[in-house]
Every structure is written in structure tokens, then in C-alpha cells.
Amino acid sequence: xxxxxxxxxxxxxxxxxxALLALxxxxxxxxxxxxxxxxxxxxxxxxxxxxxxxxxxxxxxxxILAGLAVAVLAAVAxxxxxxxxxxxxxxxxxxxxxxxxxxxxxxxxQNGISARPVPVVLPGWLTATIDLGAVRVGMISxxxxxxxxxxxxxxxxxxxxxxxxxxxxxxxxxxxxxxxMGIRANHVVALAFAxxxxxxxxxxxxxVAQRGSVDPLMGATPVLKAFIATVLGGLGSLPGAVIGGFxxxxxxxxxxxxxxxxxxxxxxxxxxxVIIGLLVWRPDGLRPAANVNRS
Amino acid sequence: xxxxxxxxxxxxAVEAVRGIDLDVGRGEIVALLGxxxxxxxxxxxxxxxxxxxxAGMVRLxxxxxxxxxxxxxxxxxxxxxxxxxxxxxxxxxxxxxxxxGAVHAPAAERRARLRAMEARFPILGERRDQKAGLLSxxxxxxxxxxxxxxxxxxxxxxxxxxxxxxxxxxERVFDLIAALRAEGLTILxxxxxxxxxxxxxxxxxxxxxxxxxxxxxxxxxAASDAVRGAYLAA
Numbered sequence: 171x172x173x174x175x176x177x178x179x180x181x182x183x184x185x186x187x188x189a190l191l192a193l194x195x196x197x198x199x200x201x202x203x204x205x206x207x208x209x210x211x212x213x214x215x216x217x218x219x220x221x222x223x224x225x226x227x228x229x230x231x232x233x234i235l236a237g238l239a240v241a242v243l244a245a246v247a248x249x250x251x252x253x254x255x256x257x258x259x260x261x262x263x264x265x266x267x268x269x270x271x272x273x274x275x276x277x278x279x280q281n282g283i284s285a286r287p288v289p290v291v292l293p294g295w296l297t298a299t300i301d302l303g304a305v306r307v308g309m310i311s312x313x314x315x316x317x318x319x320x321x322x323x324x325x326x327x328x329x330x331x332x333x334x335x336x337x338x339x340x341x342x343x344x345x346x347x348x349x350x351m352g353i354r355a356n357h358v359v360a361l362a363f364a365x366x367x368x369x370x371x372x373x374x375x376x377x378v379a380q381r382g383s384v385d386p387l388m389g390a391t392p393v394l395k396a397f398i399a400t401v402l403g404g405l406g407s408l409p410g411a412v413i414g415g416f417x418x419x420x421x422x423x424x425x426x427x428x429x430x431x432x433x434x435x436x437x438x439x440x441x442x443x444v445i446i447g448l449l450v451w452r453p454d455g456l457r458p459a460a461n462v463n464r465s
Numbered sequence: 466x467x468x469x470x471x472x473x474x475x476x477x478a479v480e481a482v483r484g485i486d487l488d489v490g491r492g493e494i495v496a497l498l499g500x501x502x503x504x505x506x507x508x509x510x511x512x513x514x515x516x517x518x519x520a521g522m523v524r525l526x527x528x529x530x531x532x533x534x535x536x537x538x539x540x541x542x543x544x545x546x547x548x549x550x551x552x553x554x555x556x557x558x559x560x561x562x563x564x565x566g567a568v569h570a571p572a573a574e575r576r577a578r579l580r581a582m583e584a585r586f587p588i589l590g591e592r593r594d595q596k597a598g599l600l601s602x603x604x605x606x607x608x609x610x611x612x613x614x615x616x617x618x619x620x621x622x623x624x625x626x627x628x629x630x631x632x633x634x635x636e637r638v639f640d641l642i643a644a645l646r647a648e649g650l651t652i653l654x655x656x657x658x659x660x661x662x663x664x665x666x667x668x669x670x671x672x673x674x675x676x677x678x679x680x681x682x683x684x685x686x687a688a689s690d691a692v693r694g695a696y697l698a699a
Binding site for chain 2: 333336337339340343344346347348349350351352353354355
């Protein structure tokens with residue numbers, strides 16, 4: 171029972187990070203039909219920004235803010251430099267462009283800093299464990315869960331209460347008509363990238379806090395999981411991305427926790443089989459995007 | 466107010482509009498008529514910037530508008546009620562209306578316009594917090610028109626506003642168009658309901674194969690056999 175509770179906390183904490191990343195992918199995809207393979211590198215860039223800020227002996231909160239700011243800037247810059255010129259291109263061309271961006275950034279970090287992980291030391295209280303009655307859980311897990319919940323709530327507020335947020339939801343349905351309303355396409359797209367960057371930044375902070383290091387491939391694995399999450403949830407659906415993120419996190423954690431030892435090497439295979447099974451059951455995802463797009 | 470000269474629209478090798486001239490004077494309703502594929506929707510789309518003009522000139526109150534992006538044209542006062550309504554189905558009625566006026570007026574003015582729309586279309590007020598996709602076809606058309614009006618456009622382009630609506634609703638849409646003109650709005654109307662369009666319009670322009678086949682005062686066109694001819698020909 172206690173292990174179950176403990177694993178649930180772990181599942182929520184890991185799933186939450188996947189959910190943030192998946193949401194960032196979905197926000198961009200829903201508007202510009204770009205499957206952004208360079209999303210993981212936004213996370214990596216944020217990780218290095220935190221590392222660098224701490225190297226300069228800046229206080230931890232400042233380093234975290236720097237990580238978030240750099241993530242937003244990196245995402246917006248990617249759009250401006252690489253993706254804007256490709257707007258309206260087909261999904262494959264956009265995908266290949268994002269591969270190129272991803273590789274360039276990885277190589278820059280490998281050659282510019284180091285291919286090996288660099289340590290990031292965060293304050294001790296973050297790595298402590300606390301007793302909640304009978305269960306001991308990591309402080310970082312609780313911080314992750316609260317942070318993810320706050321981020322999702324804030325995003326919901328932006329999408330429902332601000333004009334540009336409402337315009338983003340509208341653009342996912344029919345971008346041409348949003349422009350007919352006089353709303354600048356570039357603003358809507360830039361906001362989508364800024365939001366995806368901010369979410370990747372939050373994910374990077376939590377990921378770095380859990381791992382204690384940054385390396386050039388840091389974003390690759392979690393974003394791969396986030397891709398699976400967006401497909402599982404229904405490509406382009408924001409609630410689907412969140413649900414998908416939590417499902418992928420839960421499958422991963424519970425298999426790790428409860429599989430017999432002999433089966434552990436097959437953990438990933440079993441996890442992916444579960445997800446394939448879910449997709450066979452619901453081919454459009456667990457919660458598909460409601461609207462068919464027209465451009 | 467609106468002056469179009471030599472407008473051409475191409476989709477790849479297909480010439481949808483092959484050099485048309487048209488003028489809409491301030492406070493006028495001009496009906497743009499023609500068979501399917503005659504180039505009516507493409508003409509509106511090019512004026513609103515949704516598709517690029519291959520050639521030609523569009524002026525609004527003497528200012529060249531050709532080649533500006535859609536959002537700039539909207540800010541210049543060109544409103545379009547698109548074919549098929551295209552309301553944002555997943556957004557509430559209030560959110561649809563809010564987007565319509567989003568960039569055109571300060572917040573206080575937008576609230577006043579929103580109240581005016583809800584007074585004009587009581588059903589939209591009642592359904593304020595419902596998803597627009599749940600409205601009936603006629604209600605969605607009202608919403609699409611109200612959304613365009615939220616911007617207080619100088620020129621309103623309407624593409625088939627009565628298409629697919631029940632007869633009563635068709636009548637309401639035409640009454641509304643006549644009422645908007647009475648308030649001074651300038652309207653370029655594309656319609657397949659020829660008799661009712663010519664009934665409320667000041668002038669009519671008949672397109673065939675991307676060219677102007679016939680133009681004249683609405684009353685004369687309504688009495689002319691050539692209008693029927695142009696329809697049946699294509």
C-alpha cells in the first residue's frame with residue numbers, strides 16, 4: 171500500500187514533466203502543424219542556462235528565472251529564424267527543418283561546452299525526503315507536482331482569459347479567420363512558441379533538479395516520451411497531451427516499480443506495448459482534437 | 466468607396482478571376498451574382514486578402530490595398546462574413562464575438578459593441594457561454610455576421626450568408642442586411658438567392674467564367690432575361 175502511494179507520487183511527478191513537454195509540442199502543432207523535434211533542445215538550452223547562472227554564483231531563484239527566460243527566448247528565436255520562413259510548408263518539410271535545428275543545437279553544446287554531463291548542484295532541501303505518515307517521498311517530487319499543477323492552471327487562464335490566448339484556441343480551429351479578425355498571425359504564432367518554451371523551461375528546471383546534471387542530449391529522452399504522449403493523447407489536442415503525459419509517466423514508473431526483476435530489462439518494450447495497445451483501442455488518441463483543421 | 470480594377474486570381478493553372486472591375490459606393494449594397502465557379506468567392510477572398518491577387522488593383526477610399534496581408538486589411542476596415550460561416554466551434558459565443566472586436570476598439574468600446582450585438586441578436590445573448598458549434602445553422606450565421614460587425618467595418622463583404630438556411634432564417638438574414646445598409650454600412654454581397662439579393666441591392670454584377678458578364682441597377686437586372694441566361698449558361 172505504501173509503495174503504491176509512493177509510486178503514485180513518482181508517477182505524478184514524472185508524468186507531470188512529460189505533460190508539460192507534450193503540451194508545448196501540442197500548442198505549437200495545433201497552430202502551425204509543426205512537430206517540433208527541436209523541442210528537447212529548448213529544454214537543453216534552459217538546462218545550460220541554469221548551469222551557467224549558477225557558475226556565475228547567482229542565487230538559485232535567479233538561475234531558475236534565467237532558465238525559464240532563456241527557454242522562452244530560445245523557442246521564439248527558433249520560430250523566427252528557422253520556422254517562420256517555412257510557414258505553410260507541408261508537415262514533412264517542417265519536421266525535417268526541426269531535425270536540422272535540433273542537430274545544430276546539440277552539436278553546438280557538444281563542441282562548445284562538453285559532450286559529457288556538467289554538474290548542477292541545487293540546494294539540499296530540494297533533494298531531501300519527507301515523511302508523510304507512513305510514506306517517505308522526495309521533496310523534489312512534491313515540488314514537481316505542485317509546479318506542474320500551477321503551470322497547467324496558469325496556461326488554462328491564459329488560454330481562457332486573454333485575447334491572444336483565445337485567439338490561439340481559435341487559430342487551432344481556423345487560422346485564416348483569426349487573421350480576418352485583424353489579429354496578427356505572427357503574434358499568435360510567437361505566443362504559441364513562447365508558451366511552449368516556457369513549459370519546456372519549467373520541465374528543464376524540474377528535470378535538472380532531479381538529475382543534478384546537464385548534458386547536450388538532456389532534452390532528447392524526455393521529449394521523445396512527450397511525443398509518445400501527444401500521439402497517445404491525440405495529436406494537436408491540449409487536454410490529450412496532458413492526459414497522455416501522465417499516462418506515459420505512470421506506465422513507466424509502475425512498470426519500473428512492480429515488474430518482477432527478471433522482466434525489468436523488457437520494461438521499455440512492455441511500456442511501448444501498453445501504449446500501442448491503447449492506440450489500437452483508440453486510434454485517434456485518448457482525447458482527440460475536436461476540430462478538423464482548415465487552413 | 467471600394468474600387469477594384471483588373472482583378473485576377475489564379476490557383477495554380479486555374480484562372481478563377483480573369484480581370485474584373487467593380488465599384489461599391491458608400492452606403493450601397495452591391496450584389497455579386499453568378500453560377501458556381503464564376504469567381505464570386507475568389508473575388509471576395511482576394512479583396513479580403515485571403516488569397517493573393519495575381520494582378521489588378523484594390524482601393525478602399527482611394528488608398529491602395531493590394532497585396533496587404535489579411536490582418537492589415539481587416540484593420541483598414543474590410544470585414545468578411547466567410548462562406549460556410551466558419552464560426553470558431555470550440556469557442557463560446559462570447560469568445561467568438563470578443564475576437565471579432567479584439568483589435569479594433571478599446572475595451573470599453575468593445576463591451577458597448579458586445580451589448581449592442583446581444584441586443585440586436587437576443588439569441589446570442591442567451592447562448593453567450595455556449596460553444597458556438599452547438600448553435601443551429603441560422604444562429605451560427607447570425608454569430609458570423611455579429612462577429613464581423615464587432616470590428617465596425619467600413620466595408621462588409623458577405624459570402625453566401627443565406628446558404629443552407631431554412632426559409633424563415635433566409636428572410637431574417639436579408640432583413641438584417643437591409644437594416645445594416647439603412648444604418649449606413651456599405652456591403653458587397655455574394656449570393657445564390659438572386660431574386661432576394663436584387664430586391665435589397667442597389668446594383669448587381671453578374672460574373673461568368675471569371676469575368677463581368679453584366680452589371681447594372683438591381684431593378685433592371687431583376688427584370689432582365691440575361692441574368693437568368695447567365696445562370697443557366699454556366
